Amino acid sequence: xxxxxxxxxxxxxxxxxxxxxxxxxxxxxxxxxxxxxxxxxxxxxxxxxxxxxxxxxxxxxxxxxxxxxxxxxxxxxxxxxxxxxxxxxxxxxxxxxxxxxxxxxxxxxxxxxxxxxxxxxxxxxxxxxxxxxxxxxxxxxxxxxxxxxxxxxxxxxxxxxxxxxxxxxxxxxxxxxxxxxxxxxx
Numbered sequence: 001x002x003x004x005x006x007x008x009x010x011x012x013x014x015x016x017x018x019x020x021x022x023x024x025x026x027x028x029x030x031x032x033x034x035x036x037x038x039x040x041x042x043x044x045x046x047x048x049x050x051x052x053x054x055x056x057x058x059x060x061x062x063x064x065x066x067x068x069x070x071x072x073x074x075x076x077x078x079x080x081x082x083x084x085x086x087x088x089x090x091x092x093x094x095x096x097x098x099x100x101x102x103x104x105x106x107x108x109x110x111x112x113x114x115x116x117x118x119x120x121x122x123x124x125x126x127x128x129x130x131x132x133x134x135x136x137x138x139x140x141x142x143x144x145x146x147x148x149x150x151x152x153x154x155x156x157x158x159x160x161x162x163x164x165x166x167x168x169x170x171x172x173x174x175x176x177x178x179x180x181x182x183x184x185x186x
Contacts, residue, residue, distance in 0.1 A: 005096040017057035025110030028103035036183040049184040059083040
């Protein structure tokens with residue numbers, strides 16, 4: 001189930017709780033007013049708090065474009081926690097002309113996930129092409145990355161982003177989860 005950005009904006013009440021499942025770096029770049037940062041990989045760690053919060057609030061889940069929030073909503077639904085995704089994510093929110101709130105400056109500079117994916121994919125393609133001058137089979141690296149990018153576009157998923165999210169600099173600092181826990185208790 002999803003809700004349009006305009007409908008969510010009109011509905012904001014003390015009973016509304018928006019969970020932003022993007023990385024802390026993405027969250028810091030701008031988020032829906034009052035949203036709580038709960039990175040997708042950390043959702044399962046806070047299931048008891050989410051269950052409790054769902055009894056007091058309507059939960060809405062947002063990400064950059066809607067893919068990660070749909071995944072989070074499915075994970076929550078699997079354990080009986082009702083949550084609604086925001087259509088189009090933060091991109092849909094800004095396209096509707098709605099305001100974003102700046103986030104706290106991250107303790108370390110981290111690129112947005114889409115930028116990390118573009119950099120990693122471009123680097124791997126370039127590496128495959130350069131190595132391919134000496135070892136033609138190395139061009140298969142470029143072909144593999146290109147295939148992954150095409151699949152990513154068709155399926156609206158991104159395996160490379162999932163892998164990059166597991167790197168230490170993309171993991172949330174403990175304070176992010178502490179902040180989320182506190183917000184879920186209110």
